[in-house]
Amino acid sequence: MEKQYVQIDNLSVGYQGKALIHDICLGIRKGEIVTLIGPNGSGKSTILKTITRQLEKLGGNVTFAEKDLYKLPFKELAKKMAVVLTERVRPELMTCYDVVATGRYPYTGYMGILSGKDEQKVYESLETVHAEELAERPFDAISDGQRQRILLARAICQEPELIVLDEPTSFLDIKYKLELLSILRNMAKKKGITVIMSLHEIDLAQKISDKIICVRGDTIRWYGEPEKIFKEDIIRELYEMHNGYFDTSFGSIELPGTCGVPEVFVLSSCGNGIPVYRKLQKEQVPFAAGILYTNDIDYQLARYLAAEVVTEKPFCEISDQAIAKALKLMRGCKKIMNAGVVIGDCNRKMQRLIDEAERVNSKKSKV
């Protein structure tokens, strides 16, 4: 087998001699972003800590740029691999500049005094993470999001070929999450820096990663491109999701809908139904939706949340069976809601349902 840039062969990881996860085999190419996903406590951190050599490996091996990772002297490794850890650091009396400057450690002389070139690197790294203005602020006086960016700058400042990040987005709000991940993306693609990280947000993992590692039980359950991994059944099994849904196209997570005999019928198309579905779901009212083309965005959500969906094939004229089915359902419902239907050439028959809805509703309001 051809050796990859980072080649992991039969690696076993764990604590105090007890293997938690074994037979990890995978290859990573230069400049790839590889993300570990899996439930809490599945051992993502253990794998990362073994790769960064914070933990001793228990078996197998890792080669990195054709060298045995575990035989490299720490000093040499420090010039090639940088880390962003989950442990919270609170260094005393250090400015953000100082923290980033610690990344120059492998390059400075015996007393660790920064040269002009080192200082320039520190500023460049701060620029990369858009944190120049934080340079002189004390590290323990900034927000979690800022801190995470500074720690990333520290890692970048180390000029590594490989960056290992353990849940780098944990304390961040959405804005910083996106910012952090796009910085990583840029680094990987422009500078060819390889990124290995663990993420909790599977939706983000899907969007940023070149490869996904699914950790579960005592082994790597799946490994490959996100397209192969992000399948409803894989995600469901990986996280043992018994209720709720994972949308594979967008990586969004849905709470389960309410089952039962539909009480409300929702008429909609082109996304108009989505807010109505969510509202009904929150109030736990079982509802029916229709008539939806299976390529309508409303359908993508209705299939998870609605108790019944009346569908039609894309771009076809609505069939009489569908109309009949919808009318039958409407009659059983206490309420019919028109969330907004866009009528075109193919779905002209929807007008019948809309008229029916108006008739029923006006009759009910008279009563």
Added chain:
Amino acid sequence: MDIRRKRKMRYSLVFGILILAFGVIIVLNINTGNVQISIPDILKILFLRKGGEVEYNIIWRIRLPRLLMAAILGGALSLSGFLLQTFFANPIAGPFILGISSGAKMVVALTMIYFMERFSHVSSSALIIAAFIGSLISIGFILLMSRKVNHMATLLVAGTMIGYICSAITDFIVTFAEDTDIVNLHGWSQGSFSGMSWGNVKVAFLVVGITFLCTFLMAKPIGAFQMGEGYAQSMGINMKVFRVVLILLSSIFSACVTAFAGPISFVGIAVPFLIKKTLGSANPLVVIPGTFLGGSVFCMMCDLIARMAFAPTELNISTVTSIFGAPIVIFMMLGRKKGK
């Protein structure tokens, strides 16, 4: 760019003040005592080696060695504290709190009694080695416990308890020892800089000097370690070696102090804290020499007070260091609470 110039100014200022204080306290220390000697006379005696025989002897035989010892051991004690604080990532760690001084005291007391009984003489190197072994025993216990308990507060309590056990054993030994064997022990076990000989000063200077140099050369990895173990290792530090070296250095410092002057409290916590705050930095490159200098000044000052406050009765050095040190520690803890 501006911040670095500001920092340099601050460092220079702090070091300037420390050196000035160092000089002033030396003069004060030589000058004060039951026998008053004028400053011109002192300078004559010190630099020209001329003067009245009584004054000459007082300065060269008594005050100067004692003063130098306070300076050397004060610095050593403070640095020992700084190293332990770095190691445990806790500002309240120190040789006294963690029971390391008491462990050293116990073994020194045993050694002293043993040697006095057999040879009626103890060499200072034997005492240092005994203190070093005692320190390592205490640290060994603490490290063993730190594997079981992750909680820092528990570890500090455990250290304090070890300290009490060692003190109890020492008291027990002292109670049942022959009076002639323990004449020196009473004053010593409470901590004191009195009765220092030039031989003591030479040994202490050598041991502390070499250890100080080693510590200073460790400034770079110590700085990296302040970011935590994981990051330190990722920067290329071999953590196993680093930990051992750090513990050994700090043990040698505190052993040397305990061997000569007995256990001295609070210096190891208060001085590094004050120095870091005044320097506005935790960078070991400045904190290590600053802490040493600060410790010297602090201990010389405390010794002066111990000698003079209720002259001719001398106080224990720990009495004075506690009075100044304990409030600083309390203040420090309050400050930390507020910070969080």
